[in-house]
Amino acid sequence: MAENFEITDExxxxxxxxxxxxxxxxxxxxxxxxxxxxxxTDLVYFDEVAARAAGYRNLPAPPTYLGTPIFIPGESSDTFSGPKDSGPSIDHGLPNLLDGGTETEYFDDICAGDTLTVTSQIVDLSTREGRSTGTMLITTNETRVVNQDGKLVAVQHGQAIFY
Amino acid sequence: MPMQWNNFKEGDAIPELKKQPGVSQLVKYSAGGGDFNPLHHDYNFPQSKAIGSIIVHGRFKYASLGELVSGWLDHGGRIVKLGCQYRGMDLPDKEMTLGGTVKRKWEEDGKKLAELELYVNNEAGKNTTPGSAIVRFD
Structure with missing residues (x-):
């Protein structure tokens, strides 16, 4: 529990x-x-014939699925599967993590066979007082997803809650 | 049957989807989604012990709202935007009821759009994961 947590300039x-x-x-x-x-149980996500009959190039990515990050031992997070050190991190010292919310905007289909290039950045930091958790840090992350043709296919915003 | 623009109106309910994910389902979600936070499978993880249980991934509920909307559209339209907030924890083996309503239906710049308001109700009827979606029809 953090009693005196503050967002620093750093x-x-x-x-x-x-x-x-x-x-x-x-x-x-x-x-x-x-x-x-x-x-x-919808076959469109399992069977390529059903996917094409429904109008997709190949099996479509189910909503919220933005591909699987390439896993490289040592470089990838064992827990969350994404890269460990691809960007700046916040040294906040808060041990617990909860997911706050997620929003994804889609600009085109994502289908099996696609190779996506993903970048992310923290776009906002704020704090909130929890009844039993003390001061919580809320980070808002923006993830941009570009496909093999250079097209932006999705942008995702997510809130993480640290306490 | 794929949903068509003329086959629904504002105020229509999205047919409910009931789920009761147990530990095995959550493990499958971890494998499929890549989130191996022990809070979702390990009862001995300190945060699980502090909470008193492992909990359902917020992202499992988010993806399930996607399944709800995908099922309603039946590939007759596309999801343009899908969001939710994780307001309450859900525990494994408890039934959750997902549903929603068509809040708004409109045309804009030649696009046919609808906004859906979504919920994930726990067994007590509390909406732990309010969400919304915008869908597009061609």
Missing amino acids: MRAVIGVESQPWTHEVTSTSVRAFARGVGY
Whole structure:
């Protein structure tokens, strides 16, 4: 629990600093794995014939799935699977993490066979008082997803809550 | 049947989707989504112990709202925007009921759009994960 947590100038300095790009793959297997994880039974996410009949190039990425980050031992986070050190991080010292919210805007389909280049940046920092958690740090992250044709296909905003 | 622009109106309900994800389902979601935070599978993880249980990934609920909207559209339209806020924790093996309503339907710059208001209700009927979506029809 943090009683006296404050956002410092050092923390604010990371706002707007873009991460190194990281590659996310969208494959037939990864689409099926995500769809299975959510519990889909819609064949469009599993069967290529059904996907094409529904008007897609290939198995479509289920909503909220933005590909699987390439995993490189040592470079990738064992816990969250994304790159560990692709961008500036905030040394806030708060041990607990909760997800606050997510919003994704789509500009085109994402399908199996796509290779996505993903960059992210922190766009906002704020604090909130929790009843049992003390002062919580809320970070807002923006993730931009560009496909192999150089087209921006999705932008995601997410809030992480540290306490 | 793929949803068509003329087949729904403002105020229509999105057919509900019920889910009761157990630990095995959450493990599958971790594998599919890449989020291996122990809070979603390890009861001995300190944060799980402090909470008293592992909890359902917020992103599982978010993706499930995507499944709800995808099921309603049945590929007759596309999701332009999908968002939610994680206001309350959900525990494994508890039933959650996902649903929503068509809040607004309009045309803009030749695009046919609808806004959906979404919910994930827990067993007590509390909406732990309010969400919204904008969908587009061609």
